[in-house]
Amino acid sequence: MGFDPDDLYEVDSDVPDLTGAVLLHHFEGFMDAGSAGRLLAEHLLGGDHRVVARFDVDRLIDYRSRRPTMTYAVDHWEDYDAPELVVHLLHDADETPFLMLSGPEPDHDWERFCAAVRNLVERWGVRLTAGFHGIPMGAPHTRPLGVTAHATRQDLVGEHQPLPNRMQVPGSAAALLEYRLGEWGHDAVGFAAHVPHYLAQSTYPAASLNLLDALGRATGLNLVVGELREAADLASAEIERQIAASDENAADVVRALERQYDAFVEASEKGSLLAESVEHMPTAEELGTQFERFLAEQNGGDTPER
Numbered sequence: 001m002g003f004d005p006d007d008l009y010e011v012d013s014d015v016p017d018l019t020g021a022v023l024l025h026h027f028e029g030f031m032d033a034g035s036a037g038r039l040l041a042e043h044l045l046g047g048d049h050r051v052v053a054r055f056d057v058d059r060l061i062d063y064r065s066r067r068p069t070m071t072y073a074v075d076h077w078e079d080y081d082a083p084e085l086v087v088h089l090l091h092d093a094d095e096t097p098f099l100m101l102s103g104p105e106p107d108h109d110w111e112r113f114c115a116a117v118r119n120l121v122e123r124w125g126v127r128l129t130a131g132f133h134g135i136p137m138g139a140p141h142t143r144p145l146g147v148t149a150h151a152t153r154q155d156l157v158g159e160h161q162p163l164p165n166r167m168q169v170p171g172s173a174a175a176l177l178e179y180r181l182g183e184w185g186h187d188a189v190g191f192a193a194h195v196p197h198y199l200a201q202s203t204y205p206a207a208s209l210n211l212l213d214a215l216g217r218a219t220g221l222n223l224v225v226g227e228l229r230e231a232a233d234l235a236s237a238e239i240e241r242q243i244a245a246s247d248e249n250a251a252d253v254v255r256a257l258e259r260q261y262d263a264f265v266e267a268s269e270k271g272s273l274l275a276e277s278v279e280h281m282p283t284a285e286e287l288g289t290q291f292e293r294f295l296a297e298q299n300g301g302d303t304p305e306r
Contacts, residue, residue, distance in 0.1 A: 005115035008059060011123075012052045015089070019125035022098045022219045023087075025117075026132055027105035029066065030172040034195035034204030036134030040211050041102050043228050045088060052099070053087035053120060055113075060085065062107035087120065093222040099126070105173045113173060114180040121186055128156075128219060129181055129188040131174045132211045134204070137194035140257035141239055145196070145207065147214045151189035152182030158218060189218055198253060199239070205232040 026041040061083055071079035085103030092098060106113045121129060139145055149160035174190065181188040191214045193207035209225065209232050216223045243250050 003112070005112050005119055007056070008109075008112060008116040009053050009055045009120070011120075012050075015052045015124070016097065018089075018097060018099065020127045021124060022221060023101060023117075023121060023124075023126045023129045024098065024132070024215065024219075025101040025129065025174060025177070027103065027172070027174055029105035030174070031133060031135060031170075033134035033136045033197075033200040034193070034202060034207045036193045036195060036204060036207035036211055037132050039203060039205055039228070039231075040132060040208040041100070043208065043212075043226065044090060044100060044223070045102070046226070047090065047224075049088040049090040049100075051086045052089045055085040055103070055116070057083050057085050057104070060106035060109055060113060061104055065107060066104060093224050096221060098219070098221055099124070110173050110176050111180075114177045117177055118181065118184055118186070121181070127187065129178070129186065130215055130218060131178060131188075131190040132215060133174070133192055134195045134200075134207050134211075135192040136197040136200040138197055138257065139194060139261055140254050141196045141199060141204075141206070141236070142254065142258060143261045145194040145210065147194065147210050148192045149189060149214065149218075150178070150192075152178065152187055156187060156189045156218065160214070191215065191218075196257070198250075203235065205235050208232070 024044070026037045028038060032038055066083075068083055069081040070077055071081075083104050085106070086101070088100045088102065090098055090100060101117070117129075120126070135148070137145070147160060148163060149157045150162075151157050178188040178190050191211055193210045193214075195204050195207045205228055209228055212223050212225065212228065215221065243254060
């Protein structure tokens with residue numbers, strides 16, 4: 001027997017009027033190449049914020065698949081790092097309020113979870129919901145990398161070049177949330193920053209910067225870059241150092257990707273429709289393979305079934 005989606009969360013009794021606010025969301029546990037989404041979420045939560053809603057993780061999280069950390073000190077348990085799936089209230093540089101839902105991706109009850117988020121969206125008068133994360137891409141770090149956008153309405157995608165193909169990839173709570181919100185008549189958009197596949201398991205702040213820019217353009221929020229720029233510059237310098245110190249094979253991989261990228265750019269300048277989206281043009285098979293490889297590496301080498 002099902003239960004009311006409202007039973008999945010508790011709301012602060014002192015929440016201001018949020019009519020027209022934006023709800024951002026990022027869930028840990030699925031795909032996030034380069035930790036692009038996690039780094040951005042941590043950056044946004046680095047300033048003043050407070051929790052205005054808290055989800056019941058006991059109903060949503062499988063503790064045995066993602067065991068929380070506990071601290072053992074000499075002869076007793078000293079601390080328990082309890083997982084939290086919460087909605088934060090933040091403000092941008094212009095003091096415009098916005099919300100961010102973050103925490104571990106629910107392991108089950110996805111439909112009830114989506115319905116619960118819908119209730120919050122309607123309760124607070126949220127005008128737009130936006131998710132963000134990173135995906136592996138066969139492109140070099142030495143060339144401009146983009147962001148793939150998807151939304152419940154085509155005009156929400158904006159200037160982002162859509163992928164000209166159709167594919168099946170492993171689902172996620174974030175993807176289902178966007179899909180269901182569209183069915184329920186609410187605007188929702190998602191951004192996936194492109195991360196060089198050879199950096200997918202590293203932290204890549206440059207991709208977080210691209211996500212920050214995409215979110216700012218889509219939502220109208222004035223999101224502060226702050227320390228993200230410095231982190232991106234430091235990471236880029238370290239990548240160059242490691243490639244220079246590695247064997248020739250690593251440099252060969254980068255050069256091969258550069259040639260492929262530059263060939264697309266040249267063809268695009270000549271008016272080739274096949275190259276219109278530059279590095280955004282992998283085939284469905286290539287994207288699916290990269291997604292599966294990334295997830296397999298996260299899950300200890302077990303490739304998911306297609």
